[in-house]
Amino acid sequence: MAAFPTQARIVIIGGGIIGASTAYHLGKLGYRNTVLVEKHKLTSGSTFHAAGLVGQLRSNAGITQLLGESVKLYRTLEAETGLATGWKMNGGLRLACNAERWTEVKRQATTARSFGLEMHLLTPIEAQKLWPLMDVSDVVGAAFLPTDGQANPSDITASLAKGARMNGVTICEDTRVTGLTVEKGRVTKVRTDRGDIACEIVVNCAGQWAREVGAMAGVNVPLVSVQHQYMVTERIEGVTPDLPTLRDPDRLTYYKEEVGGLVMGGYEPNPIPWAEDGIPDGFNFQLLPSNFDHFEPIMELALGRVPALETAGVKELINGPESFTPDGNFILGQAPELTGFYVGAGFNAFGIASGGGAGKALAEWIAGDGRPPYDLSPVDILRFGRNHQDVGWVRARTLEAYGKHYTIAWPHEEHASGRPLRRSPLYDRLAAQGAVFGEKLGWERPNWFAAPNEAPRDIYTYGRPNWADAVARENRAARASLAILDQSSFAKFLAVGRDAEAALSLISAADVAGPVGTVTYAPMLNRRGGIECDITVARLSPTSYYLIAGTGAATHDFDWIRRNIPAGLDAHLIDITSAYGVLTLIGPNSRALLEKLSGDDVSNAGFPYASLREIRLAGAPVRALRLTYAGELGYELHMPTEFTASVYEALMAAGAEFAITNIGYRALESLRLEKGYWASGSDVGPDHSPLEAGLGWAVKLGSGLPFIGREALEAKAAQPLTKRLAGFTVTDPAIILLGRETIYRDGVRMGWLASAGFGPTVGLPIGYGYVRRPEGGLDDAFLLAGSYELEVAGARVPAQLHLGPLYDPENARIFS
Template identity: 65%
Template sequence: MTLPSSSKIIIIGGGIVGCSTAFHLAQMGQEVLLLEKAALTSGSTWHAAGLVGQLRSNANITQLLGYSISLYDRLEAETGQATGWKMNGGLRLACNEERWTEVKRQATTAHSFGLDMQLLTPKEAQDLWPLMDISDVVGAAFLPTDGQASPSDITQALAKGARAGGAKLVENMPVTEILTEHGKITGVRTAQGDIACEKLVLCCGQWTRELAATIGVTVPLVSVEHQYMITEAFGVPSNLPTLRDPDRLTYYKEEVGGLVMGGYEPNGISWAVGGVPDPFDFQLLDSNFDHFEQLVELSLPRVPALESVGVKQLVNGPESFTPDGNFILGEAPEMANVFIGAGFNAFGIAAGGGAGMALAEWVAKGEPPYDLWPVDIRRFGRPHTDTDWVRTRTLEAYGKHYTMAWPSEEHDSGRPCRRSPLYDRLKSAGAVFGEKLGWERPNWFAEADEEARDIYTFERPNWHDPVGREHKAAREAAVLFDQTSFAKFILKGPDAEAALSWIAANRVDKPVGSIIYTQMLNDRGGIECDLTCVRTAIDEYYIVTGTGFATHDFNWINRNIPDGLNAQLVDVTSSNAVLSLFGPKARDILAGCTRADVSDGAFPFGQARRIGIAGCPVLALRITYVGELGWELHLPTEYAQTVYDALHEAGMPLGMRNAGYRAIETLRLEKGYRAWGSDIGPDHTPDEAGLGWAVKMKTNADFKGRSAVQAQREGGVKKMLATFTTDGDVILSGRETIYRDGERCGWLSSGGYGHTLGKSIGIGYVRHPGGVTRDHVLDAGYELEVGTERVKAEVTLAPLYDPKMAKIKT
C-alpha cells in the first residue's frame, strides 16, 4: 500500500485496542490511518487468554466493559468475520467467609450498576461447572452476560469493520520517529517517508512507554511475564462458563474441548527491563514450569481432572501492567493531541471494545463519553516518571490481582517516596501512613498501647476507635492535620483574573485576600475540578487542590486559559508545607502562636491573611473541610517543623491532637462535604450535587459550562445528591444500592461512619429519568442494599452536623 502524505488521525499499534479505536473513529466519519510495525495482533493480543468480564468497582468502567460485550455480540453479524465470542457467563468462587463477604459486596455493586450477578450455593456452582471440586467452596457469584472470545478473531473483525468504514490499516510499517515542532505533534516518520497528522494515538501495548518517552510523555507501564496452560481435549463442554477462583489465584476457560488455566502469582517476573527486544512479533518467552508450578498446585484440588490430562502448551507471553492495575486512556497532559490507550493488565480483550469506543470519542470530540477518572492518564504524577519505581509498584499490583480487595487497603511497595518535612515527627508520634501519588500521609495515630499498622477487614477495622478519638477532638477541642501533600499552583499575569473568570464557575473577581471555593466545569456542565483559589495579588491567585488531582487539575486549568491572555500557571506543590488546624479551640491555639489578630471580626471566614508564627511567614486560610472553626496554614517547607512545634506547644494544654486523613473523611461525611472522584466529577453538575450556590449565574459573566448550567436550570435535574444514615452496626463503604420506595434509584458514592452521630453515613445520587426535586427525594422511604441485604435508611439533603447550633440533625 502506498502511504498517504497525511492523515488527520494516526494510530500506532494494531492490537485489539488500536483496531477498536480505528473501528469507532471510522464509524464517526473520521479520517484514520493505523500503522502496525508487524502484523495485526502481533504484540500481546494474539496470546491473550480472552476472558471477558464486566464488573469493576466503578460504574463507568463497568459500563465500558459492558459496551465491549454488546459490541462483540453483534460484531460478527456486522462484519462477516468470526469472533469466537461466547456469552457463556462467568463464575467467581468464594472459599472462606471473608471472601464470601467480598463476593456479596461485589454482587451488590453489580446490582447498583444494573448487572444481574446471582449468588449461588456451592452445589449450584458445581452444576454450572461440573469439573470442579467444591469441598472448600462457601458460595459463588454468577454473571450470565460475561463470556470469552478469540482475541485474534475479534481484532480482525474490528479491523475489517474499520476498513469498511474508510480507515486505512497498514501492516509491516514501523514508526521510527514521532515528529514534533515547537512542542506540538506534526506527524510520524516511517521507512517510506513522513506522514503528517493532527492527532496521534499510541496503542502500542508494552512498546508505548518507550515510544511516548521520546516526546516527553510519561506512560507508566512495564512488561510482566504472564503464563497460562492449555490442556489437551478431554470432553469439556463448549458452553462451560469462565471460572475465577481468586482464593487459589487462578482462572479457567474452555478451549477446543480442553481447559485454559492461568493466574496471578504473588511473585511476578518482570520482562524487558532494559527495553523490549527488536524484533519481537508473534513470539513467546520460554515456558517457566518451575514458576508456574505454584499455580498448578493451587489448581489441582479445584479441578482434579488436571492430574491426568495432557498439557498441550504452557504459554508465556509478556503483557503490559500498570502501578494500580487499571489501564491508561486519554490525552497526554504533556502534549496536546497525543492520546494513549495502553497498559491493559491482561484484560485488554474485556476492555478492548469499550476502550476503543471511549478513546475514539476522546480523540474526535476532545473529551470522553463519560467520566473515566479511574483509567485517566492524568491520575499519575511525579513518582511515575521513574520506571524503576513504577516496576516495583506494578509487581505488587500484579500479585494482588486476585487477592482480597480490602476496604481502605494501602500499597506497601515503593515507600516511603515523597515525605513531608514532618514525616519523622509524625511517625514518632504514632502516625500510621497511607500513600497517594507517592506522598506519605498520616491516616491515623496509634497510642502507645495500640499496634501502629492497618489490620484489614470487612468489619470495623482496628483504626475505627483511634479515628473516633481524633474525630472527637476535632469536634470538642482541636486537631492538627499535615496536609503538605495538597497540590498547589500559582496563576500569575496581567490577565490572571480574566483567565480564571472563564475557567472557574464561581466569581473570582474578589478583593485581594479573598478565598474562592469553586468548581471548574466542562461544556456539559460537569465538574472537572473542585478546588480553592486565594487571590494573593491583583495579578495572582494561589490555587489548592487534592493530592491525587495534581496532574489532572494543572492540565485542565492550563489548557483552558483562553488564547491571547497573558497568564501563566506554575506548580509550587513542593515549595509549601500545609498544617490544618481545626476545632472549636483552634482560634485560642492560633492566637497563642501569633501576634496577628485572629478574632472573627479581624479574620472572618473565607479570608486569607499573611501572619507570622515563630519567625515564619504563613499564609493563613480561614476555611474548613471538617465543619469546624479552623485555618489551613501554608508556609515554606523549611519552617514546617518550627511551626508544628509552636502549634503543639500552644495546643496540647487545650486538648489538641494530631489527626489523620481517615478522620477528615468521617468529619466531612457528617458535614456533607463532597469529594471529587467519588461524589462529584465530570458526569455531575453543581445543581445535581447541591453546589449550585457556588456558580455565578446571577452575574452576566460568561464562563466555561455556563450554557449547560442554564439549560439544566430550565429543564431540571434527573439526579440529586443526598445523604443517608442507618441504624445498627451497618458498615457502608460506597457502591451500596439505593432503593427508593422499593425501586432501585442509584448507589452510594461514599460511605463511612460519623463518630459524633454514632451512625453509618452514605452519600449518593437519587436518580429518576423523569426528573428529581427536593420533594421527590425527601417524600419517600429508603433502603440500602449492603452485601445483598437490605437495611432501612433515613435521607436528608442538609448537613447532619451543624457546629453553630452545636447539635446533630437527625
C-alpha cells in the same frame, strides 16, 4: 499495493485489539482520514496470546460501563463485518472459599445491581451444576454474571480491522515507527521506516512498547512488561462449548473452554518482570520459554479445583509478556505533556475484555476535543504524577499490583512498595508519635495515630477496622478542642499575569473576581456542565491567585486549567506544590492557639470566614486561610516548606494547653461525612453538575458572565433534575458502609452510594449517593416522602435520607 499515506488527520500506533478498536470507532465517527501503523502484523505484540476472557464488573461505574460497551460490540461485530470473532456469551462464575471472600463477592453482587448488571449469588451446588468438573468441597458460595463471556483475540481484532477499513481507515502493517516530530506542543509528524506521515493527532496503542513510543515525544507512559503464563489442555471429557468462564481467586486461577479443553492461568504472588533493559528487536508473534517451576504452585492450586487436570494432556504452557500498570488499571486519554497525543495501553491482561469499550471511549475522547465521553478518571493518564516518572519505582509498584490481582480487595488497603517516597518535613516526627501512613500520588500522608497500646498498622477486614477507636478519638478532639493535620500533600498552583482574573473567571463557574484576600470555592466545569475540578481559589493580588487542589488531582487539575487559559491572555499557571507545607488547625480552640503565637489580628472581625491573611507565626511567614473540610472553626496554614517543622513544633508546644491532638485523613473523612461535605472524585466529578450535587450556590449562573459549561448548566437548570446527591444513615452502627451500596426508594432501585464511612460524633454509618430518576422531578418533597433502604452485601437494611448536615452545632461555634 496501495500507496503509502504521507498525510493523515489521525495516526494510531499499534495493531493490537486496542489500536484496531480505536481505528474501528474513529471510522464509525467519520474520521476516515485515519491511519493505523503496525511494526509487524496485526496482533503480533501481546494480543495473539491473550486468554480472551471478557468480564464486566469493576468497582467503578465508568469502567463497568466501558466493559459493557465491549460486550455490546462483540455481540454484533461478526454480523457487521462477516468475520468470526469467537464471541460467546457463556457467562462468568466467581468462587468464594472463605468468609471474607464471600463478603467481598456479596458486596460485588450489590455493586453489580447498583450499576444495572445482572449478577446472581449461588450455593456451591448451584455453581457446580454450571461447572460440573470442579470440586466444590471448599467453596462457600459463588456469583454468576450471565452476560460475561469469551472471545478469540486474533479473530476479534481482525474483525475490528475489517470494520475500520470498511469505514475508510487505512491500515499499514510492517511499518515501524522510528520517531515523532514535535512542534509547538504537539506531534506534527510520525516518522516510519517507510516514510513520514504528517498528522494532527497521534494515538499510542503500542502495548508493551507504549512507554518507548511515548518517550519519542517526551510523554511518560507508566507501564512495564510482566511474564504471564497459562496452560492449554487437550480435550477433557465434560468440557462443553457453553461452559462458563471461571475465576477462582482464592486459588489464584482462571479457566475458560477452548476446543473441548481448558485454558487455565493464574496470577502468582511472585511475578517475574520482563525486558527490564528494553524489549528485543524483532519480538513479534513470540513467546517466552515456559517456566514450569514458576507455574507449579498455580498448577497445584488448580488440581485441587479441577481434578481432571491431573490426567489431561497438556498442549502447551504459554508464557506471554504483557503490559501492566502500577495500580492495575489501564491507561487512556490525552497525555499532559502534549496536545493531541493520546494513549491507550497497559491493559493488565484484560485487554480483550476492555478492547471494544476502550477503543470507543478513545475515539469519542478525540472527537470530544480532549475530554472523555463520561467519567473515566480511574484509567485517565492524568491520574499519574511525579512518582511515576521513574521506571524502577513503576516496576516495583506494578509487580505488587500484579501479585494482588486475585487477593481480596480490602477496604482502605494501601500498597507497600516504593515507600516512603514523597515526605513532608514532618514525616519522622509524626511517625514517632504513632502515625500510620497512607500513600497518594507518592505522598506519605498520616491516616491515623496509634496510641501506645495499639499496633501502628492497618489490619484489613470487611468488619469494624482496628483503627476505628483511634479515628473516634481524633474526631472528638477536633469537635471538642483542637486538632492538627499535616496536609502538605495538597496540590498548589500559582496563577499570575495581568489577565489572571479574566482567565480564571472564564474557567471557573464561581465568581473569583473578589477583592484581594477573598477565598472562593471555585468548581470548574466541563462543557457538559459536570464538575471537572474541585478547586479552592485565594486572591493574592490584582494579578495573582493561589489555587489549592486535592493531592490525587494534581496532574489532572493543572492540565485542565492550563489547557483552558484562552490564547492571547497574559495568564500563566505554575505548580508550586513542593514550595509550601500545609498545617490545618481544626476545632473551637484553633483561634485561641493562633492568638497565643501571632501578633496579627485573627479575630472574627479581622479574619472572617473564607478569607486569606498573611500572618507571622513562630518566626515564619504564613499564608493562612480561614476554612476547613471539617465544618469546625479552623485554619489552613500554608508556609514555605523550610518553616514547616518549626511552625509545627511551636503549635504543638503552645497547643498543649488545649490538648492539641494529631489527626489523620480518616478522621478528616469522618468529620466531613458528619458535616455533609462532598468528596471530590466520588460525590462530585465530571458526570455530576453543581445543581445535582447541591452546589448551585457556588456557581455564578445568575450573573450573566460567561464560563465554561454555562450553556449546559443553563439547559439543566431549565429541566427537572434527574439525579440529586443526598445523605443516608442506617441505625445499626455495626453495619459497614463502604460505597456502591444500592439505594432503594419504596422498593425501587434508584442509585448507589458514592462514598461512605462512619460518623463517631453521631454514632452512625453515613453514606452519600445520587438518587436517580430518569423522568426527573427530584424536588425536596419527593425525596423526603420516600421510604429508603440500602442493599449492603446482598441484604437490604432500612435507611434514613438527609438533605442537610448530620452534625450541626451552634453556628457561632462553626463560623465565628
